[in-house]
Amino acid sequence: MLYIVIPVFNRLAYTRACLDALRRQTTQQFRTVVVDDGSTDGTAEVLAREYSEVIVVPGTGQLFWTAGVNAGLRRALAEGADRLMTMNNDVVAAPDFVARMLHWAERYPDALLGALELDVHSGQPVYGGEQFSWLTHRSEDLLSKLTPPQRRGLHPVTYLPGRGLLIPAQVVAAIGLFDEKRLPHYLADYDYTSVARRHGFPVYLNYDAHLLTYPEESGQEQTRRQRSLRGYYQHLFGIRGGGNLVNFTHFALKNCPPLLLPSFLLNGYVRRLGGYFLH
Structure with a gap:
């Protein structure tokens, strides 16, 4: 069932x-x-x-x-x-x-x-x-x-x-x-x-x-609508933040092939730090 x-x-x-x-x-x-x-x-x-x-x-x-x-x-x-x-x-x-x-x-x-x-x-x-x-x-x-x-x-x-x-x-x-x-x-x-x-x-x-x-x-869309420093902080560190850096790091460490991990992490951090204001 x-x-x-x-x-x-x-x-x-x-x-x-x-x-x-x-x-x-x-x-x-x-x-x-x-x-x-x-x-x-x-x-x-x-x-x-x-x-x-x-x-x-x-x-x-x-x-x-x-x-x-x-x-x-x-x-x-x-x-x-x-x-x-x-x-x-x-x-x-x-x-x-x-x-x-x-x-x-x-x-x-x-x-x-x-x-x-x-x-x-x-x-x-x-x-x-x-x-x-x-x-x-x-x-x-x-x-x-x-x-x-x-x-x-x-x-x-x-x-x-x-x-x-x-x-x-x-x-x-x-x-x-x-x-x-x-x-x-x-x-x-x-x-x-x-x-x-x-x-x-x-x-x-x-x-x-x-x-x-x-x-x-979606929670990500609602956070981005605020376009504020508080919204930016929630985007990067809040539990419902679509760009949460800690969650992204855990995901990368668990799933990315080890040889590609450094470049993947760098790319991902840059996207999340800047993406809030670009979308």
């Missing part, structure tokens, strides 16, 4: 939309686990009153993304899950999303799978996976590489985000859970899928499965 794990902190309207989309799935061969990390907007009451089918795991208010996901994954595994999925609450799954993920999961049972992301407002593709070069520190965006007729089926990628990430239980048995100690919020998903790929588990972007997302709602 597939278990979908959704960590939430407030933003009840997004959580409702996400759960309602899961209720509309063409297959209901899954269970949903919501990790409510101390929400103060009535999330716990609404879940208990309106979504009785959802397993709720309470948090302390200090879990952030990675520890929240891990808490949900532990509960799912205790329930007997053989497939796991991490999902953010600010996504809306297309009605056949789960069915199309399970279609390929059955054919590639040891693969980690992500989904094609579409802008919820325009319906246009916004994320279709990346193939990353440690040498040049550049990503090749598959959306720009693939023609529309090629945007179907599975395509190999270097890593995947945690929005709609399907993980076979045997991956967790082999490499454990997400690295909540060193990567408490950002990069934990890219790290996890990179580690899994190095352990021999294929990592694919499933172009047949679609998620509607809100690109403007």
Whole structure:
């Protein structure tokens, strides 16, 4: 059975939309686990009153993304899950999303799978996976590489985000859970899928499965909107900072080939120090 794990902190309207989309799935061969990390907007009451089918795991208010996901994954595994999925609450799954993920999961049972992301407002593709070069520190965006007729089926990628990430239980048995100690919020998903790929588990972007997302709602975008010294500090050192230098260093040390590490770190530091004001 597939278990979908959704960590939430407030933003009840997004959580409702996400759960309602899961209720509309063409297959209901899954269970949903919501990790409510101390929400103060009535999330716990609404879940208990309106979504009785959802397993709720309470948090302390200090879990952030990675520890929240891990808490949900532990509960799912205790329930007997053989497939796991991490999902953010600010996504809306297309009605056949789960069915199309399970279609390929059955054919590639040891693969980690992500989904094609579409802008919820325009319906246009916004994320279709990346193939990353440690040498040049550049990503090749598959959306720009693939023609529309090629945007179907599975395509190999270097890593995947945690929005709609399907993980076979045997991956967790082999490499454990997400690295909540060193990567408490950002990069934990890219790290996890990179580690899994190095352990021999294929990592694919499933172009047949679609998620509607809100690109403007990411923590990185909200931090950059401030354009202030405080925002710059949060960008570089805050737990939710997309350019967090400590998290980037941990990610690099864990995943970059040793011979390329010095140049990769230097390149990454320069990009993060200057990128806040350029984007």
